[in-house]
Amino acid sequence: MTATEPGRPDAPDAPGADRVVVLGWKPTEVLTALTAHGARVLCVCEPADADAAGAAAGVAEAVVVAGSVTDAAEVVAALARAEVRLPADAVVCSADEFPLVTASVAAEALGCRSWPVSRALALRDKYVQKQLVRAAGIPVAEAATVDGLDELARVPFGPPYVVKPFDGAGARQTAVVRTDADIAAASLREDAGSRGPWLVESFVEGAELHLDGVVRDGIVQLLSVSRYLNNIMDFRTGGLVGSAVLDAAAHPQLHAAAADITTRSLHALGHRDGVFHLELFEQAGGLVFGECAGRVGGGRVDTVVRLKFGVDLHDEWARAVLGTPSAVASAEQDERSFGWVHLPAVPGRITAMPTADEIRSRPGVELVELKLAVGDTVTDVLKDSNARSGRAVVSGRDAAEVAERLVDLTQWFRGRVVTGPAAAGRPEPAAGPGRRPDRAL
Incomplete structure (x- = not known):
């Protein structure tokens, strides 16, 4: 929750400097790029990245640690505890996909600039994204949502289809379902601790x-x-x-x-x-x-x-x-x-x-x-x-x-x-x- 030197996060803005709050420590290349363009960068990171962020001189002017950069309440509270004061023209953003919506919501709460929530959601939530793309007449997989894997039999299109969590990465919990046996196996996986809701997409060849x-x-x-x-x-x-x-x-x-x-x-x-x-x-x-x-x-x-x-x-x-x-x-x-x-x-x-x-x-x-x-x-x-x-x-x-x-x-x-x-x-x-x-x- 503390700011790294040099400078406190609530120090007066330098003339002509852009104030940018970045949610997430990675990729660090974007923080370096912002600084190279003269921006005053405040990085909100999670505890696991705090030591690396604090030791990386010149990458960010200040670092604030929040319990989760994907939770707007955590981000806003962490900034408040650190007594960060942001001007109305400050930008809140993220170069990582996970905190995109968080950045937009937090910016609204802080009275700063950011992407509209609707745009962040379109680039983060794959169900919303596919609905928008389909409405534009672009070929795309069918998509549905289920709260639990026991609902897969009620998906309005047939297998094969792909089942994935909404917050997944690296295809860790993504699976291709082709048969009733695959549905049963997926349900067992959920019983083992992987909870929904889930995105279900028709399988696309090619x-x-x-x-x-x-x-x-x-x-x-x-x-x-x-x-x-x-x-x-x-x-x-x-x-x-x-x-x-x-x-x-x-x-x-x-x-x-x-x-x-x-x-x-x-x-x-x-x-x-x-x-x-x-x-x-x-x-x-x-x-x-x-x-x-x-x-x-x-x-x-x-x-x-x-x-x-x-x-x-x-x-x-x-x-x-x-x-x-x-x-x-x-x-x-x-x-x-x-x-x-x-x-x-x-x-x-x-x-x-x-x-x-x-x-x-x-x-x-x-x-x-x-x-x-x-x-x-x-x-x-x-x-x-x-x-x-x-x-x-x-x-x-x-x-x-x-x-x-x-x-x-x-x-x-x-x-x-x-x-x-x-x-x-x-x-x-x-x-x-x-x-x-x-x-x-």
Whole structure:
């Protein structure tokens, strides 16, 4: 609940400085971007992030700890206890999907600026989102809600369908229901502690794409189109989590269709200024809307877009918050293609694994991040699409070469990881009490 130095959160505003309250400590890149543009940033974070936030000099001017950044009452109370005084032109926002509605509600209570609640809800609640997109005439899955999994038999459309919690991430509690046996299994899962309400969507066939970019004044300034190596839900059967950028010159019809559905979808959701991460499915008859978020995509989407298009999506998010013009027009594009992948987490206690330098020596590797180390114990890798040993970004002449290199890299990496039986030791880094999991892709 205390503010970090320098400065108290209620200190007088500097002339011309923008005051921005950001809910959530991650991604920290947006806090750095706001500060680089001269904003006075106050970060409201949860207890698990307090030490890191307090120790990160220059990222935020002040830090206030709230019990939950997704609870407007907690946020407003924490600011009141810290005696934070905000001017009417201060902005309350979040670069994370979970606190979007909280930010809008808290801003209304504090008399500050933010997205309208309706826009935040459209970009957060997938049922509301699909209703708006369907009303705009855009192909999208059928959707329904149930309070408990024992109500699945009453869903007004037949299986197969996808069942997911409204506050989920990383497909942790998401399941495909195809048979009565699947319904029974889902009900048992709820009995084990996963409570509703639940979103039920008709299952959509086709390869999965993700579209990332920048929109300003309702006009799409940048559009990156990528195809996942495997559809996200395939991770439960060993599918890779990663993607490769599809160049516009090599896929002109797909890009034209993607641009059209992106513009129409963003208009339907009221998202006129900011960044977006939109997922679609490719079918013979055209593209089908999956979902859309008003944030930077997960994985290493940000790095891929920066390398390919010369655009920093975190900076573009900050520019939209501050009302500063976009820098997309001055960016230079790389002729190569790029992609990213989660390096697989192999179950067991890790006794040996490749070093970062060894991974960098593989063809086309541009970036390596390792999350696990020798001594860590890995479990439940098929329950979370964010389960990984690390991440890598790869370049190539085109999307086909990038995809091939990503697959080869993961196969090589998996073959070099040595594990033994799970034992006492360092557990796999995971979300602890009160800590938000990694963002969904």
